[in-house]
Amino acid sequence: MGRAEGYSSISWLIFGGAVVYGSYRLGHGTLAHPGPGFLPFWSGVILCGLSSLVFVQGKLSQQAGGGGPLGQLWAGLKWPKPIYVLMALFSYAFTFTHLGFLLSTTLLLIFLFKAIEPEKWLRAISGAVLASVISYVFFGVWLQVQLPRGFLEGLFF
Amino acid sequence: MKNRFFLALLLTIVLVVGSTILARADYPERPITLIVNYSAGGGTDMCARAVAKRAEKILGQPIIVVNKPGAGGTIGVGAVAAAKPDGYTIGVLTYTPLAIAPHVYDVPYNPLKDFEYIMGYAKYLYGTSVRSDSPFKTLKDLVQYAEANPGKIKYGVQGLSIPNHFAMVYLSKMAGIKIEPVVFKNTMEEVAACLGGHIDVTNQDPPAVVPHIQAGKLRLLASFSDIRWKWVPDVPTVKEMGYNFYVESWAGLGAPKGVPKPILDKLRDAFRKSADSEEFLEIIDRIRLIAEYRTPEQFKNLVQVGYKENEAMVLELGLHKSQKK
């Protein structure tokens, strides 16, 4: 845990520093007339202060024998899985409007059904198509949400 | 054998090309999307839906309204500019995104070049009001007080780059007074603050203040538009009072640049007829806008004039994007 505190607090420290820099450029104003950078600036400063505190706390507990390496946070877990899911989600977001709702949702579901805990192909594909169509009817037709049609637009609808 | 093959190929080509040509001749052959740049349920949205309903019947295809709100109306306008110019995507074009916003920050469109205009259909009015128990009975009272007490009058606005604020700046310049803006997140909080006595003056438009004026809680001091408010006809415009300015804003419909003329003409015709419809005029009246039809040319002119006029004001207020760090 000690190591983990170290890494995380340093990340926040860097983030805080960036915020301080950015807010400074925005304009601090005075105490009587705070500018746009006022609040973020001081928030960033406090963040840096607190991150340092947590960092020190982490170091102390590390010396006291608590905590292990960073990898312990993921011990025994299938850590590639969330990464796969994220990759799928990002791809979905980027191709959603081009491929259209039905196609991209079906593909996403097939991937998710298969890649995380393998489902048989037939069940994955049929499940994906079924779920996509039902969602389309539900969201696109009943709730009248305008779901993108993608490049199939001119062809079918 | 070969001949037959080529004959079949030729026939297919002719059929496909022919059908697409025939298809195009029949615009519209599928639903049209109308992008509204504000949230559903708001005044702009309701107007657009009303005019679309009539136009649907004339064009013979459903018009589907899609709301793309955000960034002061610029996101929706940007979506129109970026759409395919095939006549199947049109959208609402309003004042601030076209005439003011491009000076304040970078927008993904050129307000003067990226649009074909279909029509202008409504005008928004502006004015300034105080509480009915305020000591200021006329605009003159307010100005006199402000001259004697610079910096004491506080007026509310819901943003700095909007006509309401610009109007107050024009007024303060022409009257030679110093008044202070207090910025609120949105109209409702600002009106509430005025009613509660926390600020002295409110600059909201008719939909927000007329109910309170009619209930006796607020008093309109002046109209900032070029005409008097028809719901409060006794109150003069600032022009009538000797301050030579007015602000206005408008709403209209447009399409991305490049839509073929025959399609554009069809759209213009259909919407022009809808702008006359009873239902549409009724709604416009209810939400307290002024229905004013403007031809595509007139609307284009409005955009250009507005764009130019606001550049100076934005620069002066220090809000121009070139003045930012």
Add this chain to the structure above:
Amino acid sequence: MDLLGNIAYGFSVALTPANLLFCLLGVFIGTLIGVLPGIGPVGAMSLLLPTTFYISPVSAIIMLSGIYYGCMYGGSTTSILVNIPGEAASVVTCLDGYQMARQGRAGPALGIAAFGSFIGGTISLVGLMLVAPPLAEAALKFGPPEYFALMVLGMTTLIYLASGSIPKALMMAVVGIILGSVGIDATSGAQRFTFGILELNDGIGIVPLVMGLFGISEVLLNVEQSFKRDIFKTRLKGLLPSRQDWKESAKPITRGSILGFFLGILPGGGALISSFVSYAMEKRVSKHPEKFGQGAIEGVAGPETANNSATGGAFIPLLTLGIPANVVMAVLLGALMIYGMQPGPLLMRNHPDLFWGVVTSMYIGNGMLLVLNLPLIGLWVQVLKIPYRILFPLILVFCLIGVYSINYSVTDVLIMIICGILGYLMRKFKYEAAPLVLAYILGPMLEMALRQSLAISNGSFAIFLTRPIAGTGIVLAILLVLSPLLPWMRRRRLALGEER
């Protein structure tokens, strides 16, 4: 104006078959929308707005209002079941409600949420009927300095949201403030941290933020585990709240109703803030605060009651003064205008059928919702039995579509995913999301109120102390912050005394 007569009149309007039908339709749609993550009442109401032209205005408002408070009922469902706030205001229910579900107590959680919502809604309606006009006038007295004091008070409750390390919770609060400042700063017109992305001009967006931080991160965390172990304890311990649950929930429900009602009246206040404050309050007065975050039923009962009570309160400024207290009310305002009904101080007088009809139909609606939701608990609990490997892709898809449908913006979807990553990392490294969310909401409001107050006072800070309400608020906040120190000081003194 005889109250009973008005109520009777109202019921005569509300109990017509047509209005009953519309009420039912409204609450039904509202519940559905509430359950679906992403789409909120505003979206649903606006979709139905055009179709309401064909029915009478009173019926239309009855239906639209039904959607609003129906949403508040439904929003807690997904919060409890899958840690996804169906409605931004249901975020707090995720904290303990989801933990209860994981312990096999989804039924009682859903049940207490439903009952609490009913009680909260009803009490707020009573308040609405009895004290609406004077209360609304009093609410107007809340100007920027008062809001500032209120926000400061709200911020002090932040500490109580944290179950773990205080410095880390404070860090998250500060991060929340920073995230809240993304966007165009209205007071100065400056673009803060938008990096030229137009969609960020309005800020990050509370819905993508919480859906990512809570919902997506939960999925990511669960996906890491082996699915052989059940994510949810399948052996359910009863479907309805037990007597013990009721005993523990009674006071939180009472407190939540009152708190929610008053916070809902204030323009800009609302369900979200009241649910957070209720949670913090319950934890503060609880005899076993360490149970919060592990499935304490008070953490569901209080906030759920509060957010439904706030919906009733939110109607007050609209119906009595014509000022909408939040965006949903603004849609109703627009609707009233379109129907030709003047929203404003004269509404009650000119259209008593509207006012009393809508208020009484809200009673009926609350009752309908209770009846609708209780049997559904059995159904929802079945959802948890779906194998997680099939459930989680569906959850993800619903989140993706839900978020997209708010603004038709892919940027929102991306924000949600990124917040999902953030939430995942935060959970791994033991940083809590709740303080971040509260600070995200309160931070910008606090800042704006501060700058407005200073603009009014020409830079003088005295304004906060010279105005009675604001002054009281600030003093209260200081006391609240100092109060944990009192027992500490007493212990020090005792210890010193012993040493001698």
